[in-house]
Amino acid sequence: MSGSLTRVLLKIFAYRFYREQSGLLLFLFVTIISYCFFINTAGVYQMEESTFYHLMLMMTFIITPVMMLLVFACWLIYTIKSWRYVAAQLQLENNQFLFYGITSFSKARQFKSWFCVQLMISLPFLGYWLFATVLGFIYHANLIPAITLVYILLLASISAWLYVYLVNRINKTRKSALLIRMSSKLSKPFSSLFMYHLFDRYKLIYLLTKIASLLVMTGILYIFADFKQDLRVPYLIMLSIVTLHSVLIFQEHRFKETSLSFARNLPYNRSRLFFNFSFIYFLLILPECIWCLSKFPLPAALEMLFFGLSTALLFRSILHLMGLRMYRYLLWVFGWFMLSFYIIMFDLPRLAFSASLLISYLLFYRYYYKPETYIKF
Numbered sequence: 001m002s003g004s005l006t007r008v009l010l011k012i013f014a015y016r017f018y019r020e021q022s023g024l025l026l027f028l029f030v031t032i033i034s035y036c037f038f039i040n041t042a043g044v045y046q047m048e049e050s051t052f053y054h055l056m057l058m059m060t061f062i063i064t065p066v067m068m069l070l071v072f073a074c075w076l077i078y079t080i081k082s083w084r085y086v087a088a089q090l091q092l093e094n095n096q097f098l099f100y101g102i103t104s105f106s107k108a109r110q111f112k113s114w115f116c117v118q119l120m121i122s123l124p125f126l127g128y129w130l131f132a133t134v135l136g137f138i139y140h141a142n143l144i145p146a147i148t149l150v151y152i153l154l155l156a157s158i159s160a161w162l163y164v165y166l167v168n169r170i171n172k173t174r175k176s177a178l179l180i181r182m183s184s185k186l187s188k189p190f191s192s193l194f195m196y197h198l199f200d201r202y203k204l205i206y207l208l209t210k211i212a213s214l215l216v217m218t219g220i221l222y223i224f225a226d227f228k229q230d231l232r233v234p235y236l237i238m239l240s241i242v243t244l245h246s247v248l249i250f251q252e253h254r255f256k257e258t259s260l261s262f263a264r265n266l267p268y269n270r271s272r273l274f275f276n277f278s279f280i281y282f283l284l285i286l287p288e289c290i291w292c293l294s295k296f297p298l299p300a301a302l303e304m305l306f307f308g309l310s311t312a313l314l315f316r317s318i319l320h321l322m323g324l325r326m327y328r329y330l331l332w333v334f335g336w337f338m339l340s341f342y343i344i345m346f347d348l349p350r351l352a353f354s355a356s357l358l359i360s361y362l363l364f365y366r367y368y369y370k371p372e373t374y375i376k377f
Contacts, residue, residue, distance in 0.1 A: 005105060006113040012095065013086050014120040020085075068144055069219045072151055073212045075125055077244075079155050080208055082121045087166060102167050110167065114160035121159075125152045162204075193260065194252045195283055202251060209244055213288055216240045221295065234296050234304040235349040239340050241288045242311045246333045248284060249312060250326055253319040270365055274313070277364075281312040307349070310357035311340070317363035320370075 089095055102110055119126070129148045136145040198206055217237050224233045256263060268276075282289070285308055293301045315333055322329045343352040 005102065005109065006116050008098075008101075009113050009117045010120055012098070013089060014117050016089070017082060017085055017121055068148070069215050071128070073215045073219075075122075075151070075155065076208060076212055078124075079118075079122070079159060080205065082118070083159065083162060086117075086163060090166060099167060107164055107168070110164045111160050114163040115156055117163070118156040118159040119152075122152060122156060125155075192280075192283075194255050194280055197255050197259075198248070198251070202248070205251075206248065209248060210287060212244050213241050214291075216244065217288065217291060228296075231300060231303070231349055232344050232347065234292065234300050235307055235344045235352065236341070237292070238288075238304040238308040239311060239337065239344065239352075241285060242308050242315070243333060243337045245281075245284055245312065246315050246330065249281070249315045250319065250329060252280060253316060254324055257324065264369060270368060273368065274361060274364055277313060277316055278309050281309055281316075285312070303353075307353040307356070310353055310360060311336075313364070314356045314360035317360040317367075320363060320367035 090098065105113075125148075129145060129152060132148055133142075133145040136142045217240075220233070220237050220240065221228070224230070224236075227233055282305075289301070289305050289308075292304055295301075296304070314336065315329075318332050318336075319329060322332065340352045340356070343349070343355075
């Protein structure tokens with residue numbers, strides 16, 4: 001009977017996930033393959049050396065510890081995306097029958113079926129691991145492929161446990177977060193309401209974002225350990241941190257638009273509102289700011305903090321043009337990330353800072369009181 005449950009779940013969740021995400025997955029696959037196998041070497045290497053060059057490039061991606069951390073961070077984001085997809089599908093009216101069918105099985109059988117579903121969703125990870133295992137066997141580098149397999153199984157196990165929890169909590173009364181209960185009698189500034197909402201509804205996403213931030217910060221600092229005094233390094237770290245928080249910034253905007261839409265009628269001027277948003281994003285990246293203060297001199301740490309706030313405000317201001325269309329919003333976030341990355345690498349980090357701050361304020365000032373003004377691009 002559990003086999004029939006697995007087949008049903010695979011058909012409803014795993015296969016549909018690939019059907020809806022096929023464009024993105026195909027783009028990433030073609031991009032990686034093209035880069036690793038068909039990138040030109042600008043004439044530096046002879047034709048007979050080109051194969052060795054591409055092989056070394058693939059080895060760097062597969063069995064280098066720093067690259068492993070970056071790959072793991074990307075996989076974590078992909079897994080979170082699959083969680084959001086499955087959770088959204090469970091809320092659809094057409095899938096409500098699943099709650100009664102799935103809960104008729106024991107939790108152990110539910111876990112087994114959901115584990116298979118997540119492994120199917122994680123097929124790109126398994127392909128990466130298989131290729132890493134082959135290269136590791138050939139070149140006697142088996143540790144990282146083994147760690148990779150453990151990480152894949154760990155993600156699948158956590159995902160399966162989460163899905164079992166989501167399905168079986170239907171009849172349970174939801175409790176507010178500990179922070180909400182402890183602060184129930186305290187006055188709450190208007191600008192801080194999203195933080196309470198975040199810790200009440202999105203604790204897991206917040207925690208995983210912080211884990212990904214730690215991995216990225218550690219990885220970048222390790223890669224550029226010899227250039228720690230270069231101002232570009234803290235700028236790159238902060239740019240990566242804020243980009244990882246772009247989903248939380250989207251959730252903040254959605255919370256304001258759906259639950260606090262009346263806020264536009266409050267007697268606050270736009271400059272004060274702009275400052276309030278800065279305060280919210282400062283609280284969001286506060287743990288990362290403390291880490292940066294411990295790793296960089298105070299002037300550099302403060303400068304990267306202000307750069308991070310300006311970039312976060314720009315992502316927030318872009319949402320006034322995008323509305324609640326997350327896919328388009330993430331495309332613009334990725335585009336700005338790439339543009340800022342190249343500006344920083346060309347040793348113009350303060351230009352990226354100034355441009356982010358200026359554009360964010362202009363967009364906010366012009367479109368904050370025009371919520372229906374969406375740009376179709």
